Amino acid sequence: MIVIFGVGQMGSHLALQLEGEGQEVGVIDPDRHNLENLGQEFKGLMVMGLGIDRDVLTRARVREASCFVAVSRDPNTNVMAALVAKTQLKVPRVIARIEDPVLVDLYRRHGIEPISPTADAAREIGDMILSRGC
Amino acid sequence: MERRAGGRVQLEKDLVVYILVVGGGKIGYHLVRTLLAEGHEVSVIEKDLRVCEQIADHFDVMVQTGDGTSPRLLAEAGCNRADCVVSVAGRDQDNLVVCQIAKEIFKVNRTIARINDPRNEELFRSMGVDALINVTAAVANMIDQEINPKSMVHYLTMQHGHLIMVEATLSADSPSVGRAIAGLELPPETILVSILRQGSVQVPTGNTVLMEGDEIIAVTRSGHQTEVKHVLIGEKAPATR
Secondary structure, eight states: OEEEEOOSHHHHHHHHHHHHTTOOEEEEESOHHHHHHHHTTOOSEEEESOTTOHHHHHHTTGGGOSEEEEOOSOHHHHHHHHHIIIIISOOSEEEEEOOOHHHHHHHHTTTOEEEOHHHHHHHHHHHHHHHTOO | OHHHHHSSOOOOOOOOOEEEEEOOSHHHHHHHHHHHHTTOEEEEEESOHHHHHHHHHHSSSEEEESOTTOHHHHHHTTGGGOSEEEEOOSOHHHHHHHHHHHHHTSOOSEEEEEESSGGGHHHHHHTTOOEEEEHHHHHHHHHHHHHOTTSOEEEEEETTTTEEEEEEEOOTTOTTTTSBGGGSOOOSSEEEEEEEETTEEEOOOTTOBOOTTOEEEEEEETTOHHHHHHHHHOSOOOOOO
């Protein structure tokens, strides 16, 4: 079981991709529209709420999950959701979308696997431009 | 300070410390006032420009506008030399991140966070936040005060600091009305921080004579709040939380 908090564009892609590969996936989002959009294709468990709320996480069966992924647009909410999942609900793998490089280092030390999609994409685009000369 | 000389204030002989406050809402505002009254150096980070301007107009403190969870802004605000960081923003997740940055990156000795959801207390403590300001408990006390206007509010509880900020409104029959603060038999380690009188805020001195209708904010050691209340408004407090 993999639980994803935040199903905007990135989280939706991830949920559908993992489900398509045969994984059991649950999602959490405070925004009804995000859930409705995803729900047109997604078959898994959907919970409306904020990922920092233990009761919401429990309803989304995060306690049974092997992996929790917090990819909402709000880095601090991702961080706190990841800490709750890691330290209180004992999820083995926890991934969080964090953009600030200082916070990336800080929370890596807390056992969270950080991802920085905006920074990564910017770097990739920069490399793409520079590799062919400008 | 005048208030110390004239009043019954016997605060500990603290050195001046530098306290960085993140979040300038109502709690932040009163906190700044209290800390300045105790003679500390204070600066504030707040994201709302208008709130920043209000604080800068009222107090002689450095105010920075921006995201207090940004390590860069915290560095600019002198977080590395802060003795204490108090994060009283509206969202628990922001307060947690501020305190963790302060503690783990800037090696701040003491971090204090506001929490709105009491269920977050365990996580905050396990993440090394030194003290918590539990807003929900404070609101519960405010509701009590609405029911019984003579009761006193624990406006702010700093659990590990053992300091309590209390609020009292004087009525015509309050024993302190018509008396100067210096003459009141307040318990030790008590300071009257501000008086809201006829819509304007006053910083009291030992000579200030209390009047009916004064809304007083005081800071005292935990355990002394009943006595403070007794001196200011007479009746015994209901059981405190």
